[in-house]
Amino acid sequence: MSTNTDGKFGDYGGQYVPEALMPAIEELEDAYERYVLENEDGFMDEFRRRLRDFGGRPTPLQRADRLSERYDREVYLKREDLVHGGAHKLNNALGQVLLAKYMGKERIVAETGAGQHGTATAMAAAHLDIPCEIYMGKRDINRQRPNVFRMRINGAEVNPVTVGRGTLKEAISETMRDWATTVETTHYVIGSVVGPHPFPSMVRDFQSVISKEARKQSREQFGGLPDSVLACAGGGSNTMGAFANFVDDEGVDLYAVEAGGSSLDVDEEKGVAPNSASLSTGGDGILHGARTKLLQDRDGQIMESHSVSSGLDYAGVGPELAYLVDERRVIPVNVDDDAALEAFHRLSQEEGIIPALETAHAFAYLHEEYENLGETVVVNVSGRGDKDLESVIEETSKRNIPNAPDMSMFQGGL
Amino acid sequence: MSTNTDGKFGDYGGQYVPEALMPAIEELEDAYERYVLENEDGFMDEFRRRLRDFGGRPTPLQRADRLSERYDREVYLKREDLVHGGAHKLNNALGQVLLAKYMGKERIVAETGAGQHGTATAMAAAHLDIPCEIYMGKRDINRQRPNVFRMRINGAEVNPVTVGRGTLKEAISETMRDWATTVETTHYVIGSVVGPHPFPSMVRDFQSVISKEARKQSREQFGGLPDSVLACAGGGSNTMGAFANFVDDEGVDLYAVEAGGSSLDVDEEKGVAPNSASLSTGGDGILHGARTKLLQDRDGQIMESHSVSSGLDYAGVGPELAYLVDERRVIPVNVDDDAALEAFHRLSQEEGIIPALETAHAFAYLHEEYENLGETVVVNVSGRGDKDLESVIEETSKRNIPNAPDMSMFQGGL
Amino acid sequence: MSRVPEAFEDGPAFIPYLAVGDPDYESSLEYVEALERGGADLIELGLPFSEPIAEGPTIQSAVVRSLEGGMTPTRFFEFVEELDVDVPLVCMTYYNLIYQYGDEPGPRPFVEKAAEVGIDGFVVPDLPAEEAGPLREACDEFDRDLVFIVAPTTRGERLERIMDQVSGYVYVQARLGVTGAQEDVSDQTGQSLDRLAQWDVPKAVGFGIKTGEHAANIVAGGADGIIVGSALVDIVAEGHENGDSAAEVADRLETKARELKDGALRGVEQRVPHPERQ
């Protein structure tokens, strides 16, 4: 894993933030270097201990018997859905909230889209006894009420963001505004490998426990390394976490599976991309503090993205991932909403694991391209699908998904 | 752990079932002895491997920092909420579904109350590729729709039981009827340490992994054994699982925390006990295949039980637990609905763990009686509370729970 | 003395079942009496238990109606005392009600009281032979019969253990599953009767018998009696739903009883000699 302390990944990355934030960002850079990279005061030891005892790590690397049979190759699942809270998100949230404590901060803010990062942050903040406020787009609040409720139950404040379309993009902007006002006492727990340096590197480091474990488990369980690793990419934190320790293993192909949404075409007029495939289709630009690949119109206005899974519904992507794609180390691919829903039902029925809709994208790609993925494939199960039940009912009933169970009794919702 | 092969725990236990079931039960006894007790064909090895890779075991024994401080003693949490599916229930479901495969059965039936055992069984059945039907009371179906949906998503059929009040008791009866019709091809995966022998012993053995791990982790983490172990008791499977390996350790006090519901008084006229405290208040009787402690009226009719948590809402309890209570090895206690809700909010806010409402009962007892529990207390976190969000909104808004967050935005449900 | 053997003295016994108190105490008295008029040789009186795990939907609903009407063991015994029939009576119920009755734990007080009001025997679907010791003892003390159910799956040692304890008659379960009327009669019956041939106790076949023709077939196949429950409870349920008078329903029950009894009698004539049975 490359540790970049200059915050650049090729031309990507950097620190494109309002001046008011720069001191906080410099303070964070310093803390990142000391605590995370140098384990000062035993920070990383405490982090690892809490990840184990509170978070439930290590997560298994499970052979998926039926998928292995179906695709006639060895399919392994890295079970991040078993992490406390139900997704890989806690790896990062716990790390950052703990770091905030080491830095002497008194308050946590965070943005959330699907609510997974928000719930993870709220859990970590409750666990470590620090007040926490979560910004969430109004529209996402309506799409993900159980997660909103979980945050409230964990004692966090949830602040609705009403500007614009009311999704993740707006929530990030709003959290940056809060942070700009409160930098001295507050740490902003960003939810993915995005934002200004040191966030992309730091979040990657916290998430890289995924591939650290998976690499070791691969050796133990099948005596080698996988031929390919698949992970869905929204901001890219689970992707980077699942890839980081394999980047130097040239024989391991790394696939970042993005949300193809309903189409890869964009509507420039309306400023809408009906997908979230910034690695596959986006261009170089600056958003939320970093230079990276983005969904933007000709002028540079950020487009509204779309995905059936709110957690992938973001117009940007982590700068390191953009770099690794340009370097041809990571292969950007995408699958559409329908394929993701089908894969959701397939994994649920055949393996007894209900994946997050985000995660389902990785399995949809496996389904479409298994022949080209080699003998042994690791798929990162970034989260569980309990949060998605409402969406699945709604989205499945809109479509003709051949392998969906009869859901007429759920028409109209849960 | 005592292994009883005669199916009796003192006068409790036995096999009070229709004759049509007896051959199946004898077949099961035989399979239990061979596969579970003697590890024939490596059954237990495979079971343990799948518990690890699919189920996510071992689960952590986590020191609860803030509860330890609050109660001025060492409080440890056995994190069964991190098991795949969100509760200890999978330990048993996976064991029994695997056993059904070893026995050459072609079909699984199971009952469910809260839906936790049903979802665990549906997951295990999908994982092991065997058709599965779940019986669930109509009323519970309405109370626990997300769990119903999860079962359907995992490919299970869910059969509504409309007889009587439509809760767990009726669902068990109905599942027994199905089994009586289909014994030759079907295994009945019972959801707790109840029913005819060998179920109580077998389910205990599958669940005893909880205390096996906890005992080892106690020695590793604090160099000794806890002074007391607390677990909520419905049918008693998590209780027996958490206690089994401590039963011979005389210095360890074992507390079975039952649902005190709204009151310990019963309404004989209506045949209703507004609680589920069969160990604390019930009498000796025969229900669902075993002699045990029950909530019954003077005549022996089974009472409708009640608890804010559907998973504890059962008029019976495992015969071994009844026996251990009579032997004074296990201390039966109970807490009421209000205390459980308060404890739910407390654990969520202070430890960042949203417990199942069932589990919250154990924490309510800790809150009330911590002074008498010794220096080191282990509480079994039998499950997570995601399934309970609707109930918590409804039940919290009916009451004055001092530590509940403001939930006005959730009035009317999620 | 139990009067159960009388039922099997003159040819095949027709044994109807009703849940006592379904849909109410008074009607239920009329219905049971109608069964006797229709030719019943022995009547099984169901004492409703809240968890009837061996019953199908028909009898479950009867149980619910009866319990909602206030039926209890005490009322059941009053019912039996008040009942004006002359045939032997067997009480069918679940073990917990037997176990809880009276001041001392165990089945003795229930059996004593039952004997006193004129019950001749018991069928207890959730009491297997292994657990039946105390009830068997009480039955012996009060000279009552204890009927056991034998399932199509009951073989070998289990069968012997049951046949060691059974008295009055053996209840041959015609097929797997729970009670409930069926469109046809299972061929598992013949095999079950074959297995029981060596024991000298009347074999009454039940579970699913619905018509006179079923009855004839079963008796022709070698049964000493037929037990019919759900087909009769269906008539009670229908009458209840339609708001028919108790007298009308009683008439229908009597008619149905006669059909079944006649069928049973016809069955005797259709019997073919069977090499393995004497």
Add this chain to the structure above:
Amino acid sequence: MSRVPEAFEDGPAFIPYLAVGDPDYESSLEYVEALERGGADLIELGLPFSEPIAEGPTIQSAVVRSLEGGMTPTRFFEFVEELDVDVPLVCMTYYNLIYQYGDEPGPRPFVEKAAEVGIDGFVVPDLPAEEAGPLREACDEFDRDLVFIVAPTTRGERLERIMDQVSGYVYVQARLGVTGAQEDVSDQTGQSLDRLAQWDVPKAVGFGIKTGEHAANIVAGGADGIIVGSALVDIVAEGHENGDSAAEVADRLETKARELKDGALRGVEQRVPHPERQ
């Protein structure tokens, strides 16, 4: 040549901000012209970006209105060409719009075009000094100014790095947070001005100034100019909501501008000699 220095030649500069195209292109032209009539010495023209992370709710809403009205960089340049004002103009926008404009990547085409239509300088809130190299170069090439924002938290090395690159004026952020009118003016301003005293570049203070009195206080405290955005955008928003005519709104803007300009002038008289500043 950039005309920015002219704004600071005759006493304190009053620098109003409006989002171009808010609520529509035509009204917006009138509003900017009204500001000049009200006494503006330099005008900051906001080119709306979809993710205005440094703006508070007032300016966010202006951005939304403008974008919904079809504002784009191309339209913005047309606007500036069409605009009939005589004071220096500074374009305030986010870096992505600057970076994407034109055929080649990087800021040069944007700056070239801006220079051509009469923009004298730029403020880019999300472009820190560390990343400003390419834009600084383009500004040098086309003789434009590059204004930087200095926050209350900006100290030491960072401050030096910024002051190395700044030209035209330095935008002194009066308090932490985002743009938006405030009830009072922060005392962080004085400290910030103190820190900047050693650099010979005009210091214009912004963030939260709302009234003539604020303006006077700030100038009295040593500022060379005041920047006012939200208080003016509020007037546009209110007029828009009430359906007032553009002329009415323009009048109000002019009046408000005059109040602020007058305040600034009053502030000069209230200046007390300060030992540390010359």
